[in-house]
Amino acid sequence: MTTTAPAVVETEAEHVARIKKAQDQGVSRAEAWRRRGPLLPALIFMIVVTQIPFLFTLYYSLLSWNLVRPGSRRFIGFQNYVDVVGDSTFWQVAINTVIIIVGTVLIAALLGLLLALLLDRVFLGRGVVRTLLITPFLVTPVAGALMWKTAMLDPVFGVVNWVLPGEGIDWVSRFPLASVMVALIWQWTPFMMLLILAGLQSMPRDILEAGRVDGAGPFQLFRELTLPHLRRFIELGVVLGAIYLVNTFDQIYMMTQGGPGTASSNLPFYIYQRAFLGFDIGQAAAMGVIVVIFTIIIATFALRLIFKTFTGKQEAS
Structure with a gap:
């Protein structure tokens, strides 16, 4: 016991x-x-x-429903998805979407990096220059698209043709996809610049001073110290920009209407054409579901990157 x-x-x-x-x-x-x-x-x-609304979209994607044919609404299962996968125009528009996103994000990130490096220096009027460079991001997309179409790229009165020598070029008609990308790059470069500038200003200056004392030149300091420090900020800007650019609609609608043909269409604009011009609600809903799935994949990657950025975690190189 x-x-x-x-x-x-x-x-x-x-x-x-x-x-x-x-x-x-x-x-x-x-x-x-x-x-x-x-x-x-x-x-x-x-x-x-x-x-x-997304559940309704899933439901409509399983229907054959054309608004100009009364009584055509019937259940067809996954046939709309089969038709969308076999639609060559859909894949061409998907390629246009990838070109717009990748080209715009990369060029805007590069220009944003150069502008951020400029604004990180001390010079007279830096505050005014910074405000002017941020302004394009504050302009509404419709106003910015109209400005580029009429004031900048117009074949007769456009500023671009006035600056360049030779005969006036109808930029929007001859290079529709590039014209849309120029308007997007102009608008998204300030966003990239702000993120990268925040990264530059958070960098400890004593590290750079130690590098200069050791005899490193400006290019070596940028390659070995500044660029690795900015990697997280650049990645964050690229991913967030890609998420927003997936839904680009205003610039395409105002500048090119997706034309000529579908040369400058992206997936959101093609869905709009199929739903409100072709009146095919079922296929438009199926395309919308596919775009949402791809957007969720990109958003998931973005959330992981944002989490790593704010927690200070980086993948082992």
Whole structure:
């Protein structure tokens, strides 16, 4: 009895501790749910605004429904998806979308890096120059597209043809995809510049001073110190820009209407054409679901990158 008594007392103590821990967990969970209570209306609003329309889109994608043919609404399963995959125009437009996203993001990131390096220096009027360079990102997409179409790229009165020698070129008609990309690059370069400039200003100056003392030149300092430090900021800007550029519509609608033909169309504009010009709701919904899936994939990668950026984690090189 004397040898087993301590074990019994210890078991009872552990039992009491376990009950207390369970009670504390119950209180903490109740407290957590109480704190989440004010967020419930926002959660309901988000579900109503985003998820319910997407469920309707999934439902419409399983139907054959043309608005100009009354009584044509019927269930056909996944036939719309089969038709979309076999649509050569859809894949051409998808290639245009990739070209717009990749070209715009890379060029805007490069220009943003150069402008950020310029603004990181101290010179007279730096605040004014910074404000002027940020302005394009504050202009609404429709106004920016109209400005590039009429004031910059017009074959008769455009500034570009006035600056360049030779006969006036109708840039929008001859180079529709490039014209749209120019307007997008003009608008997104300030965004890249701000992110990279924030990265430059967060870089410790003593590291650069130590590099200069060791005899490193400006190019070596940029390659070995500045660029590795800016990698996370550049990656973040590229991924966020790609997510937003997937939904580009305003510039294409205002500048080229997707033409000639579908030469400058992207996936959102092609979906608009199929739904509101071709009145084929089923195929337009199927295309929308496919675009959403690809967007979710890109957004998932973006969220992981943002998490790594804010937690300071980097992948091992």
